[in-house]
Amino acid sequence: MTPVQTEVPQRRGTPQDSDGTPVISVRGLWKVFGPKADRVPESEELCGLTRRELMDRTGCTAAVRDVHFDVSPGEVFVVMGLSGSGKSTLVRCLTRLIEPTAGEIVFEGENIRDADDKRLRELRRQKFSMVFQHFGLLPHRRVVDNVAFGLEIRGMGRAERMKRALEVVELVGLSGYENSYPDQLSGGMQQRVGLARALAGEPDVLFFDEPFSALDPLIRRDMQNEVIRLHHEVHKTMVFITHDLSEALKLGDRILIMRDGKMVQCGTGDELVGAPADDYVREFVKDVPRADVLTLRWIMRPPVDEDALDGPELGPDVVVREATRAVLAAEKPVKVVENGKLLGIVGDEEILAVVAGQEGDAR
Amino acid sequence: MTVAVEKPPTPEPPGPEDAVPEAAPAAAVRRVSRRVVVGAILVVWLVLFAVLRGTNTLTLAAADLTDLHRWLNDVYDSIGANRNSNPLFLYFFNEIRLVIDNLATFVQHLISQPSDSRPLPQIGWLGVVGIAGFVSWAVGNWRVALLTVAGFVFFGLQGLWQESMDTLALTLTAVLVALLFAIPLGVWVGLSDRVNKVMTPVLDFMQTMPTFVYLAPLTLFFLIGGASATIATVIYAAPPAIRITAHAIRSVPETTVEAADSLGATRWQSLLKVLLPMSKRTVVMGVNQTIMAALAMVTIAALIDAPGLGKTVIQALQSLDVGTAFNAGLAIVIMAIVLDRVTTAASGREEAARRSGGRFLARRRQLVVAGAAVTAVLVYLSHTYVWAAEFPGEGSVGSSVASAADTASTWVQDNLSGLTNAFRDALTNGLLNPFQTLLTDSPWWLVGAVLVGLGVVLGGWRSGVTTAVCVGLLVGTGLWSDSMTTLASTLVATVMTMLLAVVVGVWMARSTVADRLIRPTLDAAQVMPPFVYLVPFLALFGATRFTAIVAAIVYAAPVAMKIIADGVRNVPATTVEAATSAGCNTWQIITKVQLPMARGALTLATNQGLIYVLSMVVVGGLVGAGALGYDVVAGFSQGQLYGKGLAAGLAIVLLGVMFDRITQAAARRAGA
Amino acid sequence: MAGQAAKWRVGAAGVAVLGLALTACGGAKVGDTASGSDDSSGASGSSGKCGTFNLAVNPWVGYEANAAVVAYVAENDLGCKVTKKDLKEEIAWQGFGTGEVDAVIENWGHDDLKKKYITDQKTAVEVGATGNEGLIGWYVPPWLAKAHPDITDWNNLDKYAAEFKTSESGGKGQLLDGDPSFVTNDEALVKNLKLDFKVVYAGSETALIQAFRKAEKNKEWVIGYFYEPQWFMAEVPLVKVKLPEYKAGCDADLEKVACDYPVYKLDKIVSAKFAKSGSPAYDLVKNFTWTNDDQNTVAKYIAEDKMTPEAAAKKWVDANRAKVDAWIK
Known part of the structure; x- marks a missing residue:
C-alpha cells in the first residue's frame, strides 16, 4: 500500500520557507524484532507478508516497515497510530535508542546509522532530546538536578548547569518547585520537568513519545498548549508521537498515520480529513468536526458561468468554521483567492454541507 | 477539538507487539487433561510397584561406599x-x-578479644553500645537506636x-x-x-x-x-x-x-x-x-x-543444657532483630528525610556532630576504664532466662509427650511410611520415570529434561535409596508446611491484629538456631524422622506464611468487595477469591517452603532422619565417609534443583 | 521535630558533660595491675619458655574434662598461653598438618586417621595412653536391666524384639545407633547375629542421650549404641549388653564381624612439630594419665553441675595435687 502524499502548499505558512532542506530525512526504515531480523527487509517475498504471516513464517515481528518521510526545520511532525502500530519504535529508531534493521536516517546531511558510539552520544548530547510517556525522571534527585542531568552528563560545571537549569525551570513554569523531588509533583508537573530536561541542552530536535497520554484530559490540554507556546518561543523542530487524533491535529504541521508498522498517509490535518487515503484513515477521522479542520480550499468549487464574481474574497487556508459567518452573511458566493488568483468560489450550500455534518468526501 | 482516538487500555510498550494470544478454550482442555495424566501416571506407578516391589532399589548400607565416594x-x-x-x-x-x-x-x-598488650578488647561495652546506638540513629532513626541500645545492653545482662x-x-x-x-x-x-x-x-x-x-x-x-x-x-x-x-x-x-x-x-x-x-x-x-x-x-x-x-549453643547441646542453649539462641535472635530493623530503617530513611524537606538538614548535621562527640567520649571511656570496658554483673538475667527455658522445656516434655507420641505414630504409620516404602521399594527406573513424567506434565518438556538429568545424577551419586527416603520426608514436611502456612497466612492477611502478633514470632523462629530446639523436640518425639520433619516445618513455615499473607493481602480490595456484594460468605471469599487470586504467592511459598525444608535435611540427620542428612553429618565427622557425605550433599542439591525447576515451570504455566 | 532536635542536643550535651566528669573522677584503668578485672587470661607472672599451646577440644564432655585439666595445669603451672580449639576429630587431625593444632588429648582408636596422618603424612605422633579405657557397645537403661536381667545377654534379645519396635524400625526391634563420629559395625552385627532388629540412626550424641534419659524416666524400651567413659553414665548408669566376646582379629572383615567392640585404650596424639618443640606443654601431654573415675568426676562438674571447665579443673586439681605434680615433675 503506497501512502498518499498529497502535495498541497502548507497551511499555516510557517516552517518550510526557511531553506527547504529537511532536518531529518528518513528513507526505507525497517525495524524487525526476532531471530535473523536482517533477512526480512532484504527479501522481497518476506516484505510482502502481513505481520501475522511473517510471525508464523520467521518468528519475527516487523515493528517498522519501509517508512520514509522528511521533517523540515521548525516543523512539528506528528506520528500517529494505535498501540502496536510501531510509532514508538519508530521514534526510538530515529535516535538509535533502538537499532534500526535497515534504511537510512539522515540528520543535517549525516547518516545517523553510520555514527559510531562516540558520535552518536555526541549527537544525543548536543542535537536531540526526548520526552517520554512515563517521564523517566530520577526519583533521588531534585527537580533542578533532574533538569540539569543532561548538562551534567556533558560534563558542564555545576554552577553553569544550575544557572541554565533554573532558566529552563522557569521557562516551563516550574519556578518554586526546583528543590522538590519528582514524586512530590503531579503527573503534569513531572512531565514539565521532563520537558525542561529535554530543553535544557538546547537541542535542535525534540522528540516526544506520547508525552501526555498518561495525564488527565485537562492537564493534557494545558500541556499541549504549553508545547505550542514553547514552539512559538524556541522554534525547535519537533517529532511528536501520539495516539490521539485531536492532539495530532492540534499540534501537528504534518501528520504521519501508521498502521501495523507501515505508513498509511502523510499530510496536513485538513488533507487527512479532506482526502483520507483509505477506509482506515476515513474511520479515524470520521468524528472530527470537519468545519474545524477543513479549509475553504477543500470545499470550494470551480466557478461556473452563472456565478456572480463580485462577492467578498477569502484566502484558501481559512478554516471553514471561521468563514461560515462571512459566507452566510454575504449576498453572493465568496471568492477564494490566493496571490490575486481566483481558485474557486464557496457558497452557502458548500458551507452548510460541512457545518451540518454531511457524510462523505468533501469533494 | 476533543475527539480522541479510542484510548488503548495500557501504554504501548516499545518493541515487538502483537504477542499471539493463546486460544483460551484449548488451555482449558489441557488443564483438565493434565490432571487426568497426573492421575494416570500415579496409577501406573502403583500397579507396577505392586508387581516389581523390592527390585532394583539401589540400596547402600550406612558404612558402604561406592567408587565415586x-x-x-x-x-x-x-x-x-x-x-x-x-x-x-x-x-x-x-x-x-x-x-x-x-x-x-x-x-x-x-x-571482642583481648589484643596482645591488653587484657581487654580495645573498645569496651560502653563504647560499643555508644557506637551501635549512634550508627543506628545516624542511618536509621531514634526508635531503632533505642532498640539497638536496649538489645546490646541485654547481651551484657545475659552474661554473653x-x-x-x-x-x-x-x-x-x-x-x-x-x-x-x-x-x-x-x-x-x-x-x-x-x-x-x-x-x-x-x-x-x-x-x-x-x-x-x-x-x-x-x-x-x-x-x-x-x-x-x-x-x-x-x-x-x-x-x-x-x-x-x-x-x-x-x-x-x-x-x-x-x-x-x-x-x-x-x-x-x-x-x-x-x-x-x-x-x-x-x-x-x-x-x-x-x-x-x-x-x-x-x-x-x-x-x-x-x-x-554459636559455640555456646553447641557446647550446651553436648550436655543437653536447653536453658543455656536457649539463652544464647535468644541473643542471636535479638542480634538478628536489631540488625534487621536497623538496615530496614536505613533503607527507608532517605525517603523520610526527603519528605521532611531540607529544613532540618542543617540541624541534623549539628546533631550528628554532637552524637559523634558523645560516642567518641564513650569509646574513650570504655578504652580506658575497667567499669566501662567490662560489662558489670554476673549475667543474672541470662541465668533466669536459662532456668525459665529449662522449666518450660521440662514441663512440655513431662506433660505433652504422650500426646505427641500418638500424633507422631499416626502420621508416621499413616502417611510417611507408606509413601517412603513406595519411593524406596520401587525400582529406581520406575521412580525416575514417574518423576520425569510429572516434570513434563506439570512443567513442560524443558523441566522434564532437567528432571531426567537430575535423576541420572542422583543414581550416579550412589545414594538413590537414601535420596528417596529423604525425598519422602521432605515432601511430607513440605505438605504440612503448606497446610500450616495457608491457615496461618490467610489468618494473618485477614486480621491486622493477628499479623502484628504473629510476625515477630515468625522472625524469631527463622533466626533461632535449630540446635536450640532440637533437644526439646527430641524429648517430645524421640530420634525419629518425624522430629526432623517438625524441625523442618518450624524452620520453613514462617517464610511460607509470610509469603502467603502478603499474597492474600495483595488481592485487590475491589475484587473482594465484588464477591461480598455477590453474597459470598467468609469461607467462600477465602476459597473462591482470595486463595485462587493469590495463586502466584502460593506457588512461590511452596517453592520456598521446599527449599527451606531441604536446607534442614542435614539438621534432620542429627535427630533421626537418617538417609542423606545422616550421610552428610557422618561424612563431616569421619574421614573415610567424607566422599559419601559430599555425594549426599550433591544429592540434596539435585533434589532441590529438580523441584525448584518443576515448581517454577508449573507456576509459569499456571500463570499463563 | 524542631523541639525534638533541641531536646536531643541538650541530652547529648548532658551526656558529654557527664562523660567528661566521669573521666575526671577516674576509676580503675584497663591494664592497671590493681584493676578489678578477673585476671584469668593474663599469664600470672611466670610466663616462661612455654609459649602458645594449641589444644584441640573434641565435642564431647569427657574430652572437655581432659582438656580442661591439661589446660589449667599448662596455664597455671607452666605459664603457657593455651588456645583451645573446638573441633571435630577429623578436622583436629587435619590441623596437625597445618600447624593449627598441637595436641589431641583423648583419641578413640581411629586407626584410619592414624594411618593417614601418622604413617602416611607423618604430621602427627602418638604419645601414649591417657589411662582411660573406652568401651563401646549396646546399652539398655537400668530399669530394663533390673526388670529383665536376661536382656543383658545378646542371645535373649530376639525374645524382646517386639518391645523395641518403633515407628522407625519397620516392624522389627529398633537398635538406636548413630553418633556420626563413631565407627559402627552394628548393621553387620545385627545381620551376622541374625537378630530381628533394625539399626536406626539417631544422628547425634544428643539424640542418643535424650533417648536414654527419657527411656529411664518413663520406663520405655530402648536399646542403643553407647560408650563410656561418658558423663551421662553418672546420671543414668546404663547397662552394657553382652555381645560375643572380642578376640583380636574378629573384626577384621567388617562385612562378617560378629563380635563385640574392642576395649579402646584411649590415647594422646600430638603434632610432629610440637613433639620436637621442647615445650614443657609437650611433656605435660606426654605424662598426662588418669582414671575413668577421675574423668567422670570432672565431666560431671562440667555437664551436671554446670561449672565452667576452668572451675571444674581447678576443683579437681586442688584435690589431686599429687597426681598433677607427677605429670610436671
Whole structure:
C-alpha cells in the first residue's frame, strides 16, 4: 500500500520557507524484532507478508516497515497510530535508542546509522532530546538536578548547569518547585520537568513519545498548549508521537498515520480529513468536526458561468468554521483567492454541507 | 477539538507487539487433561510397584561406599597431603586466608578479644553500645537506636557480652567481605543476561549445598579459625545479596535508563548516576538478607572453631543444657532483630528525610556532630576504664532466662509427650511410611520415570529434561535409596508446611491484629538456631524422622506464611468487595477469591517452603532422619565417609534443583 | 521535630558533660595491675619458655574434662598461653598438618586417621595412653536391666524384639545407633547375629542421650549404641549388653564381624612439630594419665553441675595435687 502524499502548499505558512532542506530525512526504515531480523527487509517475498504471516513464517515481528518521510526545520511532525502500530519504535529508531534493521536516517546531511558510539552520544548530547510517556525522571534527585542531568552528563560545571537549569525551570513554569523531588509533583508537573530536561541542552530536535497520554484530559490540554507556546518561543523542530487524533491535529504541521508498522498517509490535518487515503484513515477521522479542520480550499468549487464574481474574497487556508459567518452573511458566493488568483468560489450550500455534518468526501 | 482516538487500555510498550494470544478454550482442555495424566501416571506407578516391589532399589548400607565416594576421598586426602607444597596454596589460598584472617582478627580485637598488650578488647561495652546506638540513629532513626541500645545492653545482662561481640565481629567481617563481592557481581548479573544465565545455577548451588559439606574442606584450604568461618559464612550469605542487587538493577524503570541514553549518557554514567542510585533502596534490603544469612551460619561455623554465641549453643547441646542453649539462641535472635530493623530503617530513611524537606538538614548535621562527640567520649571511656570496658554483673538475667527455658522445656516434655507420641505414630504409620516404602521399594527406573513424567506434565518438556538429568545424577551419586527416603520426608514436611502456612497466612492477611502478633514470632523462629530446639523436640518425639520433619516445618513455615499473607493481602480490595456484594460468605471469599487470586504467592511459598525444608535435611540427620542428612553429618565427622557425605550433599542439591525447576515451570504455566 | 532536635542536643550535651566528669573522677584503668578485672587470661607472672599451646577440644564432655585439666595445669603451672580449639576429630587431625593444632588429648582408636596422618603424612605422633579405657557397645537403661536381667545377654534379645519396635524400625526391634563420629559395625552385627532388629540412626550424641534419659524416666524400651567413659553414665548408669566376646582379629572383615567392640585404650596424639618443640606443654601431654573415675568426676562438674571447665579443673586439681605434680615433675 503506497501512502498518499498529497502535495498541497502548507497551511499555516510557517516552517518550510526557511531553506527547504529537511532536518531529518528518513528513507526505507525497517525495524524487525526476532531471530535473523536482517533477512526480512532484504527479501522481497518476506516484505510482502502481513505481520501475522511473517510471525508464523520467521518468528519475527516487523515493528517498522519501509517508512520514509522528511521533517523540515521548525516543523512539528506528528506520528500517529494505535498501540502496536510501531510509532514508538519508530521514534526510538530515529535516535538509535533502538537499532534500526535497515534504511537510512539522515540528520543535517549525516547518516545517523553510520555514527559510531562516540558520535552518536555526541549527537544525543548536543542535537536531540526526548520526552517520554512515563517521564523517566530520577526519583533521588531534585527537580533542578533532574533538569540539569543532561548538562551534567556533558560534563558542564555545576554552577553553569544550575544557572541554565533554573532558566529552563522557569521557562516551563516550574519556578518554586526546583528543590522538590519528582514524586512530590503531579503527573503534569513531572512531565514539565521532563520537558525542561529535554530543553535544557538546547537541542535542535525534540522528540516526544506520547508525552501526555498518561495525564488527565485537562492537564493534557494545558500541556499541549504549553508545547505550542514553547514552539512559538524556541522554534525547535519537533517529532511528536501520539495516539490521539485531536492532539495530532492540534499540534501537528504534518501528520504521519501508521498502521501495523507501515505508513498509511502523510499530510496536513485538513488533507487527512479532506482526502483520507483509505477506509482506515476515513474511520479515524470520521468524528472530527470537519468545519474545524477543513479549509475553504477543500470545499470550494470551480466557478461556473452563472456565478456572480463580485462577492467578498477569502484566502484558501481559512478554516471553514471561521468563514461560515462571512459566507452566510454575504449576498453572493465568496471568492477564494490566493496571490490575486481566483481558485474557486464557496457558497452557502458548500458551507452548510460541512457545518451540518454531511457524510462523505468533501469533494 | 476533543475527539480522541479510542484510548488503548495500557501504554504501548516499545518493541515487538502483537504477542499471539493463546486460544483460551484449548488451555482449558489441557488443564483438565493434565490432571487426568497426573492421575494416570500415579496409577501406573502403583500397579507396577505392586508387581516389581523390592527390585532394583539401589540400596547402600550406612558404612558402604561406592567408587565415586572412594575417589572423592582420595581427592580430599591428596589435597590435604599436598597443601604445603602446592603453589596454588602458597600463593593463592594462603594469601586470601591471610587477608581475611587479619580483617577478622582486627575487628575481634576491636570489640571482642583481648589484643596482645591488653587484657581487654580495645573498645569496651560502653563504647560499643555508644557506637551501635549512634550508627543506628545516624542511618536509621531514634526508635531503632533505642532498640539497638536496649538489645546490646541485654547481651551484657545475659552474661554473653563477649560471645555476642565475637559473633558480631565475625558477622560484620563476613558481611563486609560478602558485599565486596556480591554487589559488583550483582550489578553485573543485573546488567547482562548471559552472566545471569551462568550465575543462577551457581547461586542455587551455593544456597542449597549443605554447609556441612564444605565446612571440612574449607579448613583444609583456609585452616581452622576465623578465616574459614568467615569464608563459609560468605559462601552462604553472598547469594541473596547478589540476587537482590541484580533484581534491583533489573527493576529500574526502562524509561529512566532510556532517558539517560537519549541524553547521551555513557554506560558508566548511566550505571553511576541512574542505575545504582535508583536501586540503592533495594540493595539495602539485600544487605539485610545477607546479614540474616550470616547470622544463621553462626552456630554451624562454631563447628570449625568460630568463636561466639554459636559455640555456646553447641557446647550446651553436648550436655543437653536447653536453658543455656536457649539463652544464647535468644541473643542471636535479638542480634538478628536489631540488625534487621536497623538496615530496614536505613533503607527507608532517605525517603523520610526527603519528605521532611531540607529544613532540618542543617540541624541534623549539628546533631550528628554532637552524637559523634558523645560516642567518641564513650569509646574513650570504655578504652580506658575497667567499669566501662567490662560489662558489670554476673549475667543474672541470662541465668533466669536459662532456668525459665529449662522449666518450660521440662514441663512440655513431662506433660505433652504422650500426646505427641500418638500424633507422631499416626502420621508416621499413616502417611510417611507408606509413601517412603513406595519411593524406596520401587525400582529406581520406575521412580525416575514417574518423576520425569510429572516434570513434563506439570512443567513442560524443558523441566522434564532437567528432571531426567537430575535423576541420572542422583543414581550416579550412589545414594538413590537414601535420596528417596529423604525425598519422602521432605515432601511430607513440605505438605504440612503448606497446610500450616495457608491457615496461618490467610489468618494473618485477614486480621491486622493477628499479623502484628504473629510476625515477630515468625522472625524469631527463622533466626533461632535449630540446635536450640532440637533437644526439646527430641524429648517430645524421640530420634525419629518425624522430629526432623517438625524441625523442618518450624524452620520453613514462617517464610511460607509470610509469603502467603502478603499474597492474600495483595488481592485487590475491589475484587473482594465484588464477591461480598455477590453474597459470598467468609469461607467462600477465602476459597473462591482470595486463595485462587493469590495463586502466584502460593506457588512461590511452596517453592520456598521446599527449599527451606531441604536446607534442614542435614539438621534432620542429627535427630533421626537418617538417609542423606545422616550421610552428610557422618561424612563431616569421619574421614573415610567424607566422599559419601559430599555425594549426599550433591544429592540434596539435585533434589532441590529438580523441584525448584518443576515448581517454577508449573507456576509459569499456571500463570499463563 | 524542631523541639525534638533541641531536646536531643541538650541530652547529648548532658551526656558529654557527664562523660567528661566521669573521666575526671577516674576509676580503675584497663591494664592497671590493681584493676578489678578477673585476671584469668593474663599469664600470672611466670610466663616462661612455654609459649602458645594449641589444644584441640573434641565435642564431647569427657574430652572437655581432659582438656580442661591439661589446660589449667599448662596455664597455671607452666605459664603457657593455651588456645583451645573446638573441633571435630577429623578436622583436629587435619590441623596437625597445618600447624593449627598441637595436641589431641583423648583419641578413640581411629586407626584410619592414624594411618593417614601418622604413617602416611607423618604430621602427627602418638604419645601414649591417657589411662582411660573406652568401651563401646549396646546399652539398655537400668530399669530394663533390673526388670529383665536376661536382656543383658545378646542371645535373649530376639525374645524382646517386639518391645523395641518403633515407628522407625519397620516392624522389627529398633537398635538406636548413630553418633556420626563413631565407627559402627552394628548393621553387620545385627545381620551376622541374625537378630530381628533394625539399626536406626539417631544422628547425634544428643539424640542418643535424650533417648536414654527419657527411656529411664518413663520406663520405655530402648536399646542403643553407647560408650563410656561418658558423663551421662553418672546420671543414668546404663547397662552394657553382652555381645560375643572380642578376640583380636574378629573384626577384621567388617562385612562378617560378629563380635563385640574392642576395649579402646584411649590415647594422646600430638603434632610432629610440637613433639620436637621442647615445650614443657609437650611433656605435660606426654605424662598426662588418669582414671575413668577421675574423668567422670570432672565431666560431671562440667555437664551436671554446670561449672565452667576452668572451675571444674581447678576443683579437681586442688584435690589431686599429687597426681598433677607427677605429670610436671
